[in-house]
Amino acid sequence: MRVGHGFDIHKFGKIYKPLILGGVHIPYCKGVVSHSDGDVIIHSIIDSLLGASSLGDIGILFPNNDIKYKNINSCILLQVVWNCIKKKYKIGNIDVTLFLEYPKISSYTNKICLCISNCLKCKTDVINIKSKTMEGLGEIGKKKGIASEAVSVLLEI
Structure with missing residues (x-):
């Protein structure tokens, strides 16, 4: 069994870019400042999988x-x-925590x-x-950004 942790954070921008979380478009008046689509959930999962398999990090693979x-x-x-990973491992579990004030995502x-x-x-x-x-605390609590943490468990095949 291998365990990896991933984290990603983006600030909300003035220029509208669709908010994508976990591959799903979430209607919201703000988008994130990013090079890619800025999907903090997917980015944190990628880093957790790379960590669990000792393959580096997202910034090295996708600058x-x-x-x-x-x-x-x-x-x-x-x-x-x-x-790159599935030849040796299967997913045991992926647990994601998203940190944001709005929008509420429970329905998604x-x-x-x-x-x-x-x-x-x-x-x-x-x-x-x-x-x-974030109960109004910090930059995320002030609705200036969004963050995600992921923990992945990989099981050897």
């Missing part, structure tokens, strides 16, 4: 100064990473789990998505 990743759908990046968590499970070719019951507010 944010490489034009080919500009506005890329992060689900594509997740699939690339999973294709099932759809997010389904999207992630489709990318990873695993069952939805091994993926858990939850969100927490």
Whole structure:
């Protein structure tokens, strides 16, 4: 069994960019400042999977100064990473905590789990998505950004 941890954070920007979380478009008046689509959930999962498999981090594999990743759908990046890992491991569990004040995502968590499970070719019951507010504290609490942490457990095949 291998365990990895991932984290990602983005600030909300003045220029509207769709808010994508876990591969799902979430209607909101703000988008994130990012090179790719800025999907903090997928980015934290990628880093947790890379950590569990000792394959580095998202910034090494997909540099944010490489034009080919500009506005890329992060689900594509997740699939690339999973294709490198799936020969040795299967998903034991992925647990994600999203930190944000708004928008509320409880009505989207099932759809997010389904999207992630489709990318990873695993069952939805091994993926858990939850969100927490920052109770008005810090930059996220002031609605200036969004962050995600993920823990992944990989099981050897």
